[in-house]
Structures are given as C-alpha cells and as structure tokens.
Amino acid sequence: MTAFTATVATIEDDAPEFRAPPTRTRLARRIRDDAEAIGVVEEIAAKLAEGAAARDRERILPYEEMELISDAGLLAITVPKAYGGAGVRAGTVARVIATLSGADGSIGQIPQNHFFMLEALRLEGTEEQKRFFYARVLAGERLGNALSETGTKTAHDHATRLTRDGARYRLNGRKFYSTGVLFAHWVAVVANDDNNDSAIAFVPRETNGITITDDWSGFGQRVTGSGTTLLENVEVHPFSILSFKALFDRPTSMGPFAQIMHAAVEQGIAEAALADTVHFVRTSARPWRDAGVDRASDDPYTVAAAGELKIRVDASSALLDRAGHLVDRAAAQPSIETVAAASVAVAEAKIASTDAALLVSSKLIELGGSSATLAKHDLDRHWRNARTHTVHDPIRWKYRAVGDYWLNGVNPPRHGAI
Numbered sequence: 001m002t003a004f005t006a007t008v009a010t011i012e013d014d015a016p017e018f019r020a021p022p023t024r025t026r027l028a029r030r031i032r033d034d035a036e037a038i039g040v041v042e043e044i045a046a047k048l049a050e051g052a053a054a055r056d057r058e059r060i061l062p063y064e065e066m067e068l069i070s071d072a073g074l075l076a077i078t079v080p081k082a083y084g085g086a087g088v089r090a091g092t093v094a095r096v097i098a099t100l101s102g103a104d105g106s107i108g109q110i111p112q113n114h115f116f117m118l119e120a121l122r123l124e125g126t127e128e129q130k131r132f133f134y135a136r137v138l139a140g141e142r143l144g145n146a147l148s149e150t151g152t153k154t155a156h157d158h159a160t161r162l163t164r165d166g167a168r169y170r171l172n173g174r175k176f177y178s179t180g181v182l183f184a185h186w187v188a189v190v191a192n193d194d195n196n197d198s199a200i201a202f203v204p205r206e207t208n209g210i211t212i213t214d215d216w217s218g219f220g221q222r223v224t225g226s227g228t229t230l231l232e233n234v235e236v237h238p239f240s241i242l243s244f245k246a247l248f249d250r251p252t253s254m255g256p257f258a259q260i261m262h263a264a265v266e267q268g269i270a271e272a273a274l275a276d277t278v279h280f281v282r283t284s285a286r287p288w289r290d291a292g293v294d295r296a297s298d299d300p301y302t303v304a305a306a307g308e309l310k311i312r313v314d315a316s317s318a319l320l321d322r323a324g325h326l327v328d329r330a331a332a333q334p335s336i337e338t339v340a341a342a343s344v345a346v347a348e349a350k351i352a353s354t355d356a357a358l359l360v361s362s363k364l365i366e367l368g369g370s371s372a373t374l375a376k377h378d379l380d381r382h383w384r385n386a387r388t389h390t391v392h393d394p395i396r397w398k399y400r401a402v403g404d405y406w407l408n409g410v411n412p413p414r415h416g417a418i
Contacts, residue, residue, distance in 0.1 A: 016167055018239040020132070021204045024185060028140030029073035030084070034092040037077045041096045044072050045103035052104040053378035056385075059222050061214070062107050066183040069100075070140035075111060078118050083134040090257060090331065091324025094264035098320070101268025102275075105385030106223040108268050110180040112261040113145030116416070117188040119257050120200055124242045132239075133202065136185070144184025144205070146175040146229040160191040160231060162199055162241070169193075169241065171201060171209075171234040181205075181212055182225035189231065190244050198244040201236045209234035220381070220388030248414045253331040256342035258416045259350055260323050265389055266353035267320055270313050273361040273382040277309065280368040280379070302367055309360050316352040323349040340411035343418050347398040354395050357386035393417040 031037050048065055055062060069075060078093060079085025088096075093115060101108025121133055137143070152159055160173025171189055181187055187210060189201045203210065211230040218226070247254045285296035296302055323345040330342035361383035365372045372379050401412040412418045 016237070018237045020136075021185075021206065023136060024070070024139045024141045026067070026071060026140060028071055028076065028138065030138065031073040031077055031086045033086055034088045037074065037086060037088050037092055037096055038099075040072050041074055041099045044069060044074065045099045048100065048103035048107055052107075053381065055104065055223050056106070056381045057375070057378050061182060061223050061225060062104070062110075063183060065104075065107055066110065066142065067140075069107075069111070070142060073138075073140070075114055075140065075142060076134075076138045078115050078122075079134045079137055080122065083130060084138055085134065089324060090253075090260055090327035091321055093257075094260050094267075094320055094324055097261050097264035098268035098271065101265045102272040103268075104223075105265065105269045105272070105382070105389070106221045109221060109224050109265050109389060110183065112258075112265065113147070113179050113188070114143045114184075115261060116258050117143045117145070117200065117202075119254055120242065120244065120247055123252050123254060124246055126242075129239065129242065133186075141185040142180065142183060143186050143188050143202070144178065144181030144225075146178050146181060146187050146189040146231070148177040149174065150176045158190055158192050158198060160189065162189075162191040162193045162201055162236065164194055165235075167238075169201070169236040169238065171203070171231040171236055173231050175229040175231070177226050178212065178229040179224050179226040181229055182214060182227070187212075187229065189229075189234075200242050200244045202240040203234060203236055207234055218388050220384030220386070222384075248416070251330075251334050251336050251339040251414065253327055253334060253339065253342065255414055255416050255418055256323070256327045256330060256339065256346040259343070259346045259393075259418060260320070260327055262389070262392060263320055263323070263346060263350040263353045266350070266357040266386060267313075267316055269382055269386045269389070270316060270353060270356040270360050273357065273364050273386075274309055274313050276379055276382065277360065277364040277367055278306065280364065280372055280377075281306070284371055285367060285369050296367075296369075305363060305367060309363055312352075312356045312359060316349065316356040319345075319349040319352045336411065339414065340405065343412045343414075344402055344405045347402050347412070347418060350393075351395045351398050351402070354386075354390045358383070358390065361386050 077086045077088045081087040187203045209232045213228040216226040287293050287296045287299045291299040326342040326345040330338040404410040
C-alpha cells in the first residue's frame with residue numbers, strides 16, 4: 001500500500017484503496033503571484049483570439065486551447081500558497097477570466113466551474129483531499145462541471161443520486177449544461193446523498209459508467225462543451241466526496257466567488273465587443289450621408305455612442321474590481337455581514353457587466369452598418385455569447401437583492417447564484 005492509500009484508509013477503515021488515474025504528464029508552468037497571472041493570461045489571450053471567430057463559426061471545440069491554458073499554469077492560480085500555488089486574489093481571478101473571455105467568450109467560461117470546485121475544496125475539503133487534488137491541478141489537470149439538470153423544478157434542483165454501496169458509493173443521473181466537461185480530467189458531480197443532502201463527487205473522466213455527449217446546441221457559447229453527462233452506476237470512492245450543502249449552511253465566500261466569475265465573463269465580452277466596434281468603425285464603416293463627413297468615426301452621433309459605450313464598459317470594470325476586494329474580505333473574514341456585502345457588490349457588478357455586454361455587442365452591429373453583419377466577420381458572436389451566458393442567472397433578481405439590501409437592510413440568500 002502506498003503512503004497515499006494508507007492515508008486514505010485512516011479516513012474510513014473499511015474503504016478500499018483509492019486508485020487515481022495517472023497524473024497529466026505535460027509540464028505546467030508554476031505561477032507564483034497575481035502580477036505573473038495577469039502577464040501570462042495576456043500572452044495566452046493573444047493566441048486564443050486568433051482563432052476565436054473560426055472556432056465559433058465552425059464549432060471547433062478548443063481541446064488544444066485548453067491544453068495551452070493548462071500548460072501556462074492559469075488553472076492553478078487559486079491553489080493556496082501553502083500548497084504550492086499562487087493563491088491569487090478574487091479580483092485577479094475575475095481579470096483572468098475577463099481576459100480569456102475577451103479573446104474567446106466560450107473559452108472564458110470554461111475555467112469558471114474549475115475554479116468554483118477548487119473553492120469548494122478550499123472551504124470543505126480535508127487536508128488529504130487538498131493535498132491530492134491541488135497537486136493534480138498544479139500539474140495542469142482540469143475539473144469539469146456536472147451540476148445543473150433539466151427536468152427538475154429549478155435549474156438548481158438535483159435528481160442525481162449518490163447512494164452508499166458497501167464501502168463505496170454509486171452515482172446515477174443525467175446532467176446538462178456540463179460546461180467544460182468534454183475537456184476535463186475530473187468530473188465534479190453535484191448529487192443528493194442518502195440523507196438528501198447535496199454533495200460533490202470528484203470522479204476521473206474515464207470512469208466506467210460516465211457518458212459525455214456533445215449535444216450543446218445553444219446559439220452562443222458554442223464551444224464551451226456544455227452538453228449532457230450521463231451517470232450510470234458510477235463507482236465513487238469516499239475520498240472523492242465532500243459536502244456541497246455545507247458550503248452554504250454557514251456564511252462563506254462561495255456564492256460571491258462563483259458569481260464574480262460570471263460577471264467577469266460578461267466583462268470580457270463587453271471589452272472585446274468595444275474593441276471590435278472601434279476597429280470596425282475606423283476601418284470599414286461608412287458615415288451616414290447627412291453627417292457631411294468623410295469618415296464614420298467623425299459622424300457626431302457615432303462619436304457620442306462610442307463615448308457612451310466606453311463609459312459603460314469602464315464603469316462595469318470598476319464595479320468588478322470593487323467586488324473583488326469585498327470577496328477577498330469575505331474569504332478572509334467570513335461572517336453574515338461580510339458575505340452579504342460581497343454578494344451585493346458582485347450582484348451590482350454582474351448587473352453592470354450584463355448590461356454592458358448586451359449593449360455594446362448590439363451597438364457594434366448598429367454602428368458598423370450592414371457590412372458588420374457579414375458572416376466572414378462573425379461579429380455577431382459577441383452578442384450571441386453574451387445573450388446566452390447572461391441567462392445563466394437572471395439579473396432581475398439581482399436588482400431585487402441589491403434594492404432590498406440597501407433599502408431595507410435585508411441580506412441576500414446564500415447560494416451559488418447571488
């Protein structure tokens with residue numbers, strides 16, 4: 001018995017050995033701090049942006065691109081310093097995701113679930129679980145998401161079951177919106193256990209009984225790999241399980257941390273759409289005949305619209321930065337008050353980034369004119385990506401949460417969507 005399996009045996013004496021799949025063999029960079037993370041993601045984003053339009057048009061799944069991100073060490077930036085990671089701030093995570101989303105909206109969404117599950121591990125994992133899974137992530141391995149389902153009362157209800165079977169457990173169910181699971185080494189499955197409490201099971205991607213179908217047909221976020229995960233009597237070792245319910249039974253940074261990453265996806269899309277607006281108006285758009293100018297960029301109404309878009313995007317970015325500081329405070333000093341303040345700040349950022357992404361991506365086509373609609377430019381991908389991603393959680397409920405907090409002193413609920 002290896003030293004690792006001996007450690008596992010102390011967790012549950014009658015449990016069989018935990019046999020993990022081979023570690024990813026490609027060498028991953030070890031990022032050390034926030035500044036390095038930002039520098040690395042800017043380099044990677046430039047490479048990702050080159051093929052973004054073609055991937056969207058032809059629905060080319062980004063297997064190679066996800067390997068590039070793993071090799072760069074970007075997926076390990078939230079691993080705490082005590083375990084060999086960079087332990088970056090929440091605002092840095094948000095900026096990394098925004099930068100990836102600016103290069104390719106679909107790719108920018110994929111790490112969100114990976115970091116979400118790593119935060120769950122930080123908050124609820126045992127020391128043995130942290131040492132094992134952090135090491136795998138530092139090697140460049142990716143965690144996929146099998147959380148949401150169709151056919152339940154809400155998108156956050158779970159019919160998938162995790163049942164005891166002697167010394168092991170079994171997973172049975174069907175998941176949809178499994179973002180990133182096609183590219184994952186581990187599938188993080190949320191299911192209800194025998195006590196009807198929600199739990200997370202980290203299962204190797206190639207485990208018998210897991211079938212992943214590439215059937216995502218959304219008109220946006222086309223290459224996120226958000227299809228179906230079928231779980232048929234999948235064997236799970238006790239070592240791979242932690243409580244999902246406990247993440248929200250007490251005040252933790254889990255909810256606002258999850259949501260700031262969603263806000264960052266919209267921020268990145270808004271920034272990319274703004275950059276494309278500026279470029280297209282300068283190089284390809286024509287002025288309206290009544291403007292009496294030679295260039296579209298001198299049309300007074302176009303100039304005014306560009307000013308409005310820039311203000312919206314910058315304001316959204318500032319709210320995202322502010323939210324990051326409050327999420328960090330909630331993580332360092334979790335309490336009812338700090339978690340509520342972080343959740344509200346993130347909700348404000350999410351509202352602003354959603355509005356900015358939808359507005360700018362639509363104005364891009366309007367200001368660009370008829371030629372901006374041509375398929376060869378694929379400029380509509382920004383609006384399609386934003387519109388698809390923004391329905392993940394409705395901002396109409398965020399307006400209510402923000403208003404109730406500031407007007408009536410009512411804290412928002414604790415869950416992963418606020």
